[in-house]
Amino acid sequence: MVSTHRSRVRPGRLGVGAAVLGLVAAVFAAGPATAVPDPGDSPTAPQKVTQRDQEQTKRAIEKGEIPGQDEIVHSDNITHLANVPKGALQGTNSDLAFQGKYAFAGNYDGFTVYDVSKPAKPKVVSQVLCPGSQNDISVSGNLLFLSTDSSRSDDSCDSTTQPATEKDSWEGMKVFDITDKRHPEYVAAVETACGSHTHTLVPDGRNVYIYVSSYAPDASFPDCRPPHDGISIVKVPRKAPHKAHLDSFRGLFPDGGFPGDPARPEKIETTGCHDLTAYPKLKLVAGACMGDGILLDASRPDKPEVLDRTRDTENFAFWHSATFNQRGDKIVFTDELGGGGAPTCNEEVGDEKGADGVYELKGKGSDRKLVFKSYYKIPRPQAETENCVAHNGSLIPVEGRDIMVQAWYQGGVSVWDFTDSSSPKEIAYFERGPLSETSLVGGGSWSAYYYNGHIYSNDMAKGFDVLRIDDPRTDPAKRVRLGELNVQTQPEYFG
Template identity: 70%
Template sequence: MTLLIDPRTRRRRLGVAAAAAGLLAALLTAGPAAATPDPGDGPAVPEKVSRSDAIETRTAIANGEIPGQDEIVHSDNIEHLTNIPKDALPGTNSDLAFQGEYAFAGNYDGFRIFDISNPKAPRTVAQVLCPGSQNDVSVSGNLLFLSTDSSRSDNSCNSTTQPATEKSSWEGMKVFDITDKANPKYVAAVETACGSHTHTLVPERKNVYIYVASYSPSATFPDCQPPHDGISVIKVPRNAPEKAAVVNFPVLFPGEGPDGGGNPGAPTNPGVSKTTGCHDITVLPSKDLAAGACMGDGILFSIKDPEHPKVIDQVEDNVNFAFWHSATFNQKANKVVFTDELGGGGAATCNAAIGPNRGADGIYDIVGKGDKRKLVFKNYFKIPRHQADTENCVAHNGSLIPVKGKDLMVQAWYQGGVSVWDFTDSSNPKEIAYFERGPLTTDKLTVGGSWSAYYYNGYIYSNDIAKGFDVLKLSDRRTDPAKRVHLRELNVQTQPDYFD
């Protein structure tokens, strides 16, 4: 199984037809990057591409430089086991969580529960209608947590959209009892400042703490006021989830004035998002560590006291990172992979014009000890296959593949597909497997592709925005040892200690 890089890549020069400088300028000066395609509660509207880009896409397909429309291609070491199309929830598919023989798939219209006891034939157990982007999902014990990051008329699952300028509008966290997987019960809701774009669990025996990441405040939003330079911390008693409440709002970017601290963005740093909160946080409870991807900043912080997280180090990349989107620790906790969601997930950035260092992963070593630890940049990683200018493609959500002594990761790249890569050598990352579909359309930029791709108990599961739920089998001597590692529960942003 040695097919590491698609040989067609050598011929692909997609994106060169557009003037490289002009395309970069358009992406990087259009204001702060949206963190997701953000179609609200409905599908994203396709955008027309230029006639030359449409012709170039069709020509590339005809020449075998990219897969045909909806065609599936993959490396020799990946097998596509099955796809379960979207059903009663037509919205954008989002994040994934796992527990036992179940997978929980977020969708802008609610969430879906799959029985994955037979990975070749997953079975839908429940579909819960509860609109509210982006419906980031996680589970702990008999509780399921759902993020709402669109302004709603109330906290019910029957709510409608309502402007954030109205004080009565609601955004935040919803809590469900999933004791009966076929019949989840809505049991609690907690409103949080600026909503909940994503959330991260810090579970304890009696309580579950939730770090709520949100951003983009406005003086016109009563419940989302600037500078909004921190995160909401919610405490959920396991035996009384209805008592869930915000217990703290730690400021992660202290600073003077109405803008607080953090990256100031443009015009000081053109093309970089101004830091007004965090997009995503990953915790490593066994090491009392967390890493935050916070728009214009990457941070490392201690969670020894989960109600009062403490920032250890803060880094910026004002040359190549536009929007710090997510973070992943390696198992030894001496590295962090940060992703840059250039273009907000709705742009075509996997082409020659953008290049290999933008819209990519940034690999950072963690050096030093205790509260004196520092993040040290080592290199970038980006998939080596250029995509069409009708395909949204950028670094997105992924997880570790647990192999002792190795740093391996599977990752979603929207319409760039699913990539498996090795960053054991921080300075020399390399792809070792991939799976992708051809463009959804050849004349429009249509948002789709893999939102999340995670490794769980021997298989890769991907939640495709447009196509549904995919199951992949990875067979490679470098990753096969991971098949012996089985977890009872996985929320990727709450990283387990696989070898404890």
């Protein structure tokens, strides 16, 4: 049993954030000072829900089945240490990366650098204004990488939205020098087919290879036409990042991949990949590619080869992301049913759709196969006004156990144990009540990752949260220290 703690939080008084941003609200724009946040990259407008759903949400709050608006609920083994609300960047918060005492947080309008040397008192170091959803983010040494997946007028940080039907529109990867965390410097841009929805770093000595995931080609888009059956690979020389360039486009689905199901429109056709996770030590990459889950051999980072593919024709709608366990003999795939914009954590949808799928790797070498074992979905009901679905998470490094922390949008943050592949269980959680009791408003935790003793969550609407978990099952992880963490490039925590 996971016991619960509840606390009512007043709007506008969420932890230390207001004081912090009042002191350091200056924006260090990577482009010209005229750059402004792009209204096209703002969260979607609220959607009214039916009177029935409004009444159902109200009853659930009155009965204490779900937290109320502006209420925080968490298990007794979780402590909410801090929240930093959004500052100058008012777009949707997205992914996270870490290096030393810094956390780097993506936002549709750019990115923020936080000093987390004192996790209970995170400080904003700089905010870089560079619109271009979804600004998926990663770091390696003195370099930072951003994904641009919205059609822009050019590759600068003061670009504006421009139709993808225009040949000179731009989407792709941006590279920054972060030697000076207070003044990141924009040094390179590489255009890629269909842009870059997400990206994954695959280090290779003097170079960093970037596997760029993108999808949804359209015959009317000059730079994004079907078939789009693979990933772009960008090569960045560490000592000369300004020479970053497109190395190749690697096809992964010569047969076109999953064709979709006309009878079930929620099941998405494979037209590229949504996200990849590399495990460099094992030279493996797991891919979540819309209608397919894949396993790649990355012995040659410039030429990954498909080892196995799998599908879930019954429950998975959109293969979204992947996480290896420490031994590399399991992979957790997520299903982003409804694209993250729907209330799918309810009784009507059930506990197998919009969930995680736990797979084991069987066999050796080129004969390795993905074998399904079970589903995991948060056991706590959510309101009809809350978008909720499996999203980004990371391992909590405990030797001999498989424990993961994960974001579920407005379902909050879940810590769960999948050591027993057939019977995963939640052991801790943190969540807020719905952003609205009358409308479906997009929000919640986009990414929730464990780094050097704490959990960091980037909430799409509420800002940057810091949590601490105190539990005998996870306490050994507090002794593990990393110098850098990109969750989609998994480290080997134990030799």
